[in-house]
Amino acid sequence: MTAFGKLIRTTAFRLTLVYLLLFALFAASLLGYFAWNTRRLITEQITTTVNGEFSELNDLFTRRGVRGLIYAIENRALRPGANLYLVTTPTGQAVAGNVAALGNGVMATQGWSETIYHRLDEEQQAPHRALVRVSELSNGFRLLVGRDLDERKRIFGIVAKAAQWSMLIVVVLGLAGGVFVARRVLRRIDAMTGTTRRIMEGDLSGRLPVGRSGDELDRLADSLNAMLERIEALMTGLKEVSDNIAHDLKTPLTRLRNRAEEALATSGSEAEYRAALERTIEESDGLIRTFNALLMIARAESGQVNGNMEDFDAADIANGIHELYEPLAEDKGITLRVVTQPARLHGNRELVSQALANLVENAIKYGKPEPSIQPPGPLVAVGADEPGQTEILIEARREGDSVLLSVTDHGPGIPEADRKHAVERFVRLEASRTQPGSGLGLSLASAVATLHRGELRLSDADPGLRVTLAIPALSGEGLAVQTQSLESHPV
């Protein structure tokens, strides 16, 4: 497509053409109306003048007779810019006036008529047009008074010319404006198209240019950019997943394979085979869990689990998870506490429970105080002067418009710089590589937060880590928050 073809195909240009047509019609009708009115006005003026002169002459005729009339007419006819006069005898003989020739039968019809004529003093020239009034005098003579219509024609001509010019100007300016606007739009659209092409070719970091005018194109570019942002995030997520799958799924798969191979190679007893197979099953169960977690994250992130949203109290979730994990924590020498206040929210109960469970599991796994600080030996296993060091606190409360579900441990925490990183899929900070787990706990919690239009916050519990799942609270219960806190102590 040629550049011009592209230009005239733009909506802006087409719109300009439509407007141009409308404006031209408008201008034409305006000028037409003006011309018509002018013409009417001039005609009226002529009529008035002629009528005035006619009655004057008629008067003269009544008072002084034909002779007086003829005299007066001869006199008037000589004045510069004089009207047209003609007096004829009842037989049609011209006796006075400045008219040499007239259209046929003009003198025969009484009243107003338009006719061509020749003046006496300019016989050689082309005939003029005139508006004349003819009347029969009482003695059978006929009197004609008229006025040349050149003036009317001239003024009409001026108007017509003005109309032509203004139409021309309207068209030229309109076209130019259309081209200008269309080119501007086209340039921006071309820029957008170019960027889009680049993005389609795989450069997802590209963004559409956004102007400062905030017009519809800018708004479009803005929302397209937001869309690209989302797509890029999803694609990056996908890429990360595939990268990480390569690492975190392949490693256990390799282990699985090696074990099976080893069991086959070494001829062992039935018990040995059995043990190997059991380990294999264990390993594949772990893989399945990882896989399920990945699927769950993917679905939560893409918002596909919106179907089962309900209203519930975060306190119930916190108490439920506390009840489930408390014995496990106690086995590991950790005190699991829960503090709740009513905090209702709308969401997927199952997913929120799972997210909180993940946070608690993480806290149990990683939230122990750093043993390196303490000298080894059974005596210092639980320092009497450091109560609460091995405590994990689950909290559910309402803060402003948010429901906060948090888990606080007193472990080594996560350094500020690593926190954002920690939420990503499969990231298990170096220190925790040796612990079992898929490394998806925080990612899942984060995805659940995103699904609920909330966020996952990691903060310092000094010492330790506090992970907070912040989800918008159920609206309409804004201020009626009960401050009574319900504390449940471990058995």
Place this chain on the structure above:
Amino acid sequence: MTLIETENHMRLLIIEDDRESADYLVKAFREVGYVADLASDGEEGLSLADTGDYDVLVIDRMLPKRDGLSVIGTLRDKGNRTPALILSALGQVDDRIKGLRAGGDDYLPKPYSFAELLARVEVLSRRHGGPTEEMVYRVGDLELDRLSHRVVRGKDELTLQPREFRLLEYLMKHAGQVVTRTMLLENVWDYHFDPQTNVIDVHISRLRSKIDKGFERPLLHTIRGAGYMIRDGIR
């Protein structure tokens, strides 16, 4: 509730289009004493299931010719109440609820372990044809009264936490059957996710310390690679 019931030949219909997993299931179920029939598409499955000859249906969610949910829905519309377990690769919260709403009785996401599937199928069949809800469950000298919430072993009355009571209640309801960790988590706690840690084991060991500690015959057994079972006597 006696153990002999599990020895009965239970009739099972497997509706699964993937040849290999279908064959594996048929073989595995036959090995544990089931009569297992196979249908490889939805229409065939529906017409077989419609005969009403089966104790449990195992239905894949996505089938050729007729979707698994539609098979169950049609059966239920006809008044056929054969317990149905849905197998699905779409193992997420939404799908489970969809499956149960369609009339399924249980839902197992793929990939699953056969032990898990077997345990669930057994529970389903028992639920279907077995004794209705009793008020008192008895296993050996252990007695659980569901009305008064009293648990007695021999002459001793045991004090259980509410959750421990519900755990024991579920185990005793399915006495003699393997109950998996996932089943416990789903039925006792109403959670449908996989914990990465052995939370359930800890609850079980607490319960065990209350009901078995100090008694000669243990009742609560761990079934390796599968789950737990409460029963009297060693087989």
